[in-house]
Amino acid sequence: MAPLIPARRPGLSYCKGVILPEIGDAAGAARTPNLTPGRIGPRVDLTMANESDGHANHLLVIVPCLDEENTVGDVVRNVPTEIPGVGRTEVIVIDDGSSDATAERAREAGATVIENGSNRGLGWSFRKGVEVALARGADVLVNIDGDGQFDPADIRRLVKAVLEDGAHMATASRFLNPELTPQMPAIKRWGNHRVARIVWLLTGERFRDVSCGFRAFSSEALLRLNLFGSFTHTQEAFLDLAFKELRILEVPMKVRGTREFGESRIAASIPRYAARSLKIMVRAFASYRPFVFLSAIASVFLVLGLGLLTFLATHYLNSGSFSPHIWSGFVGGSFMLLGLSTLTLGIIGEVLVRIRMNQERILYFLKRTSWERARSEVDRSEGEPS
Numbered sequence: 001m002a003p004l005i006p007a008r009r010p011g012l013s014y015c016k017g018v019i020l021p022e023i024g025d026a027a028g029a030a031r032t033p034n035l036t037p038g039r040i041g042p043r044v045d046l047t048m049a050n051e052s053d054g055h056a057n058h059l060l061v062i063v064p065c066l067d068e069e070n071t072v073g074d075v076v077r078n079v080p081t082e083i084p085g086v087g088r089t090e091v092i093v094i095d096d097g098s099s100d101a102t103a104e105r106a107r108e109a110g111a112t113v114i115e116n117g118s119n120r121g122l123g124w125s126f127r128k129g130v131e132v133a134l135a136r137g138a139d140v141l142v143n144i145d146g147d148g149q150f151d152p153a154d155i156r157r158l159v160k161a162v163l164e165d166g167a168h169m170a171t172a173s174r175f176l177n178p179e180l181t182p183q184m185p186a187i188k189r190w191g192n193h194r195v196a197r198i199v200w201l202l203t204g205e206r207f208r209d210v211s212c213g214f215r216a217f218s219s220e221a222l223l224r225l226n227l228f229g230s231f232t233h234t235q236e237a238f239l240d241l242a243f244k245e246l247r248i249l250e251v252p253m254k255v256r257g258t259r260e261f262g263e264s265r266i267a268a269s270i271p272r273y274a275a276r277s278l279k280i281m282v283r284a285f286a287s288y289r290p291f292v293f294l295s296a297i298a299s300v301f302l303v304l305g306l307g308l309l310t311f312l313a314t315h316y317l318n319s320g321s322f323s324p325h326i327w328s329g330f331v332g333g334s335f336m337l338l339g340l341s342t343l344t345l346g347i348i349g350e351v352l353v354r355i356r357m358n359q360e361r362i363l364y365f366l367k368r369t370s371w372e373r374a375r376s377e378v379d380r381s382e383g384e385p386s
């Protein structure tokens, strides 16, 4: 196995565990065309380096599907088989209780099919795909929709961003290059824009497209991802990896803005989509920055409470009596109490985040051990040195 800490090489700067070209390093810049690196911060964690130890990389492509019989076959057939740096490619269609012939079309096209039996949701299916990827010792996971909106040939560009340019996650970006921006429903743009802002507020990194499903993940990202949502995964995964300061690259890409067949499975109901997006945003703040989130709410209570108590004190100083505004003392006091309790909850929330992060670290090492075992079994079965 490769050492976790790569040897230093001149002309490259080391950051967040990946090797980035230094400013003025023209050769390095040429290696990362059309990519927008995230913040290049001072925090260094060399254990987060993507693995590259000469072993033939195993690429797993997952295609989550709900009733995509018209398009899934072409998606599977067009997954490129020759990708630089990739030794083995496997395509798995996750059929989430489709009522049409999605599974048959996928098998005919050569994919392995996992059938969930009933509709468990896109987020659930993606988590399943991540589990399968780790259990099979995959080095890179690509998620592509089964509705034909993305060109499978572009998988090469996403995989290159991971294997050659050091991305932990490379995501197709529909908005980075305005010339490539497709026509799409306003609600989806709004949802994307709001979550992009939250990522910016939480991490200081600015991304344009945080909700595109066409992505590649390094094994490091897969080991660190911990998702809970069942409905979708795109925004939650982005927030999780951005918060953990993994390196995310946007790869500008031309995609179909709307599907060719049927209606969006995800954004069919606008109120439902908006409610889900809002829930993701509130949950993101509550889970990653509870103190900031709750102290913003607490400050409203505290200002109201302080205002009412000041009013009562002024009245008392002027008249020598609390009457007839004694109510403002009770109401103001209650607001103060509410504010202080909310602030305390924020402090407790912050402690819980630390505990969760520690648990995630432990989980990371457990997952990593079994992923390494699976990876060396694959190498052994293919007769390669592990």
Ligand SMILES: Nc1nc2c(ncn2[C@@H]2O[C@H](COP(=O)(O)OP(=O)(O)OP(=O)(O)O)[C@@H](O)[C@H]2O)c(=O)[nH]1
Residues within 6 Å of the ligand: 063, 064, 065, 066, 067, 068, 094, 095, 096, 119, 120, 121, 122, 123, 125, 144, 145, 146, 147, 149, 213, 257, 258, 259, 263, 264, 265, 266, 267
């Ligand atoms: N496994 C699984 N896949 C789903 C589910 N809902 C949607 N999908 C798949 O997830 C991918 C994205 O869903 P879409 O409905 O295309 O969502 P979208 O791309 O945001 O919306 P459009 O632009 O209108 O297509 C497609 O391949 C769907 O078949 C689900 O409940 N479970």
Ligand SMILES: [Mg+2]
Residues within 6 Å of the ligand: 145, 147, 149, 259
């Ligand atoms: Mg779609």
